[in-house]
Amino acid sequence: MKRRQFTPTLLAAGAALALAGCAGPQVQDYARETPPINLREYLSGPLTAHGMFTDRSGRVVKRFTVTMTGTWQGDSGTLDEHFTYSDGSKQRRVWHLKDLGNGRFSGRADDVVGEALGESSGNAFRWTYTLALPVDGRVWNVTMDDWMYRMDARTVLNRTAMSKFGVHLGDVTLSFTKD
Template identity: 75%
Template sequence: MNPRLFSSLRPPRRAGHSLSRLGLVGLLGLAGLSGCAGPQVQDYAAEQPTLDLRRYLDGCLQAQGLFTDRAGRVVKRFHVRMEGRWQGEEGTLDEHFTYSDGSTQRRLWRLRHLGEGRYRGQADDVVGEASGAQAGNAFRWAYTLALPVDGRVWHVSLDDWMFLMDERTVLNRSAMSKWGMHLGDVTLVFTKDAPGSTACR
């Protein structure tokens, strides 16, 4: 993600909170991603069509998306061109972003299927590993990005949901947070190129 997008997504300052205390709040917020509050991926186990992430993220895809801040205001729009490739349980997803201000970015995901719908992923700007799980038409992906903002590096947590609508379309929404506070959301529509496509444009 373009770091400039986050200049308007800063969490509000709270008087009397030290950095160490805010760090504790952030850890509690991350722990909440796997807790019982809110929807869980298994809630969608009976939903159809079934999302096979290795099949869907294999080949050429396009996505249109936008960022909204915590007030719901659209901060920036973007387009993503992607190419996914799988060999057995190992895969890559090469993402090329073009933002509405003309700036560009690339992210290369290295993915692994662990069995029973569980996945791990790594990318250069992801802190540690991303972890995800699939059930029914849904996939939930949680990870932390290291984002340079105003000369510092922020660790921003994403709670990322994908829903397969039909064989070519996935809806994706990610909630962004820092220190346990909601910063905004990323919304995308993925479209897989038609069968027979030989190159990612």
């Protein structure tokens, strides 16, 4: 029986294939999906969202409702969000958005560390940012990988993966409805 030897080229090709299998979706993967998401149009006027946070095991930790209003002047927008959580607590976040052109956006909010960056293609929009999240009297800077998908004229579904130091903490799931 002849023994096979693996050449460095074959090993490199195998490693490249393995890494490619681990790569996540890119916003351009949704270029042909409809209806297209036009963030400026969708985030104009009143919106309502219902959501939940699940921990890494999938257990629902907190549910919430968000009422929000989006306004735009030129390339600058404001999204004023009012959260009501299942435990009765409330929170407000005001996003200051900037349309950078070609489906790209940036955003800032008081509890966002630095700048959020986003890009749309087809029916999908992806935000990435760091959120300063209060947890048990401390503040954790948590990485947010936020995906929005336009379903129809009134509905956008949103899923956000939360992580810290590359460790998955949980997910936020939202359903937005344009009033």
